[in-house]
Amino acid sequence: MVTDINDTSCDVVQIVTSSGRRITANSSLLASASLVLERMLQLEKQKQRRNEESKKITGIKIRILGVPHEAVVAFVRSLQSRSMIEEDVEKYGMHLLVLSHVYQASWLKKTCEMMLANLLTTETILDVLQLSHLCDAQRLHLRCLRFLVKDFGAVEETEAWRFLQENDPWLELEILQFVDETDLKRKRQRRRRAKQQVYMELNEVMECLGHICEEGCTEVGPMDRAPAQSPCGRFETCRGIQLLIHHFASCHKKSCMRCRRMWQLLRLHSALCDQNTSCKVPLCMQFKVKAEQMQEKSEGGKWDLLVSKMKVVKVMSMLVKKMKEESTP
Ligand SMILES: [Zn+2]
Ligand SMILES: [Zn+2]
Ligand SMILES: [Zn+2]
Known part of the structure; x- marks a missing residue:
């Protein structure tokens, strides 16, 4: 569960998600875990102070949009507890990687990369590989390539591989080169x-x-x-x-x-x-x-x-x- 701090101190922040629902969280914990959230919260607090001066009491509110509400809940929970539940990674691992990258939560990103690498399958490998590239997750990217070398025969049979061949020839080339080089090295x-x-x-x-x-x-x-x-x-x-x-x-x-x-x-x-x-x-x-x-x-x-x-x-x-x-x- 997300830490619910039902008080009116300035440490409480309301997070609005894509579905319009809200999550109550502790702003200090969020700020200490994510550079982007820290900056966002600072700006919000400044805004709130200005509002207070003009007698418009609102409270701190930020938006985390673009991913399902439950993924944001898992993200906030992980940031606040500085730990990650395997079930969250199984359900929202890809979202958590994107969020930790975008919000610059380096500890969470590292943990997420590690846990995602342990959950790779022939069905998910190409999606995770592409995402690791987009999120500049180098450790995960390397683990994905190694997985591909080991199980390339099985990956080649998947629908995802055929889709990638048709839509991303550069990535296909990168994968084939890596597989070839590793084979040569061996x-x-x-x-x-x-x-x-x-x-x-x-x-x-x-x-x-x-x-x-x-x-x-x-x-x-x-x-x-x-x-x-x-x-x-x-x-x-x-x-x-x-x-x-x-x-x-x-x-x-x-x-x-x-x-x-x-x-x-x-x-x-x-x-x-x-x-x-x-x-x-x-x-x-x-x-x-x-x-x-x-x-x-x-x-x-x-x-x-x-x-x-x-x-x-x-x-x-x-x-x-x-x-x-x-x-x-
Ligand atoms: Zn002889
Ligand atoms: Zn001799
Ligand atoms: Zn002898």
Whole structure:
């Protein structure tokens, strides 16, 4: 209920609505919540003082027109109580947004935007989007666009979308652009994640290669060590590398994809390895010497990029491991 102040103090204001009905409200509360109402009430009070001087006692009266009486009741109630009832937003949310925008009730506008955003449906989304644009409600506008991206298929099927296509091509263009850009961004993110995954897997391969050559695993290991009795923690990857090493040692083909892959892994290991003569990975030293000779006429391009990315992944992976070790008691 609207606060009904049945006294004759100057804090009482009568609000006339479209239907000609009146709402009694507290002018101080209204003025503190809305800049426009504050100004309107000031002017009305000045007018009243002039009337009093000329002995015409009238009382303060303002008009809030253009929206249903009940919406004004909800607006005044929200301004006075500085809170908003969900039922009011469900029934008069759009009116409340317009009123809070027009009467510059910033707190109410913000709350209204938030609550309307939680009530969006495929049926109402386009109306709310248009209104948020007209009322310069940027938070709500963004929420509407995000909703559209998520449910665009369903919105496209609505009568409201067909109406918008026929009557507001600019808004249609804005929506389509936003949907497209978001889609593109998601695809880029997915691609970036997939690439990152490849680097992580390659890093695991590098670690397995080091582990096989340093400690040995079930099938391949240093000459001075017996094969491990049980599989290591990353046996799935490790076994693949061991099979590749077996193949590499026994293959005599001139051109072989698997051998080429092994060469690349050994070369990559060498580029990332910071040990000197102590490294037990085959050809590590030879590749290092060759890389030094080639330094001046660096290949640049994809290989260097791969090495620099792998260096970052290696450091990150070591840091993550260290953090995990430190966090386990
Ligand atoms: Zn292993
Ligand atoms: Zn081969
Ligand atoms: Zn090495």
